[in-house]
Amino acid sequence: QQQVKQSPQSLIVQKGGISIINCAYENTAFDYFPWYQQFPGKGPALLIAIRPDVSEKKEGRFTISFNKSAKQFSLHIMDSQPGDSATYFCAATPTDSWGKLQFGAGTQVVVTP
Amino acid sequence: EAGVAQSPRYKIIEKRQSVAFWCNPISGHATLYWYQQILGQGPKLLIQFQNNGVVDDSQLPKDRFSAERLKGVDSTLKIQPAKLEDSAVYLCASSLTDFISYEQYFGPGTRLTVT
Numbered sequence: 001q002q003q004v005k006q007s008p009q010s011l012i013v014q015k016g017g018i019s020i021i022n023c024a025y026e027n028t029a030f031d032y033f034p035w036y037q038q039f040p041g042k043g044p045a046l047l048i049a050i051r052p053d054v055s056e057k058k059e060g061r062f063t064i065s066f067n068k069s070a071k072q073f074s075l076h077i078m079d080s081q082p083g084d085s086a087t088y089f090c091a092a093t094p095t096d097s098w099g100k101l102q103f104g105a106g107t108q109v110v111v112t113p
Numbered sequence: 114e115a116g117v118a119q120s121p122r123y124k125i126i127e128k129r130q131s132v133a134f135w136c137n138p139i140s141g142h143a144t145l146y147w148y149q150q151i152l153g154q155g156p157k158l159l160i161q162f163q164n165n166g167v168v169d170d171s172q173l174p175k176d177r178f179s180a181e182r183l184k185g186v187d188s189t190l191k192i193q194p195a196k197l198e199d200s201a202v203y204l205c206a207s208s209l210t211d212f213i214s215y216e217q218y219f220g221p222g223t224r225l226t227v228t
Binding site for chain 2: 004006034036041042043044045046049089091100101103104105106
């Protein structure tokens with residue numbers, strides 16, 4: 001069963017717009033929530049990550065918002081650029097299974113010029 | 114710093130044949146992971162090594178898949194015999210350890226096509 005549910009499956013945004021990807025989870029033991037970016041023919045690369053003791057983390061144009069009570073977290077890409085066109089995966093790992101990442105199904109983001 | 118190396122990058126085999134993938138992690142990384150990524154899905158962990166010991170292989174189809182990490186450095190993943198549903202990208206990742214640093218560094222993957 002999929003432990004991390006991700007939506008939407010794909011999205012198209014204009015250059016300069018905001019991309020928003022949402023993830024939800026059920027396992028309350030999850031305590032680390034990374035986002036990975038994957039370009040075609042490449043492996044995923046860590047983009048940004050958050051722990052449940054904070055509600056928001058920002059790195060450049062990328063922001064994670066975390067809602068512990070709702071068991072949801074989201075990635076916001078501000079001022080989207082064509083170079084941001086990629087597949088984004090949310091993931092989570094529980095305290096009792098260090099490093100065992102559970103990935104969402106992925107969101108393909110296309111930024112049009 | 115060199116990244117995670119994998120070979121081959123592509124492999125096409127017929128069903129019931131065997132295949133092996135090789136991974137060399139980042140130097141000094143104690144933890145090594147093999148993932149299976151089916152088209153349109155997120156990576157799924159197959160096996161996790163800490164040095165040369167297996168930490169988790171609960172999702173490895175042990176009737177046909179095997180993996181080893183001799184000497185705690187590079188690793189091989191083998192499929193024998195392959196099935197059509199094994200067509201996927203096989204990703205190798207490594208991290209410093211599984212309890213100090215969560216960041217996993219992924220290799221480019223091996224794309225396997227089973228016909």
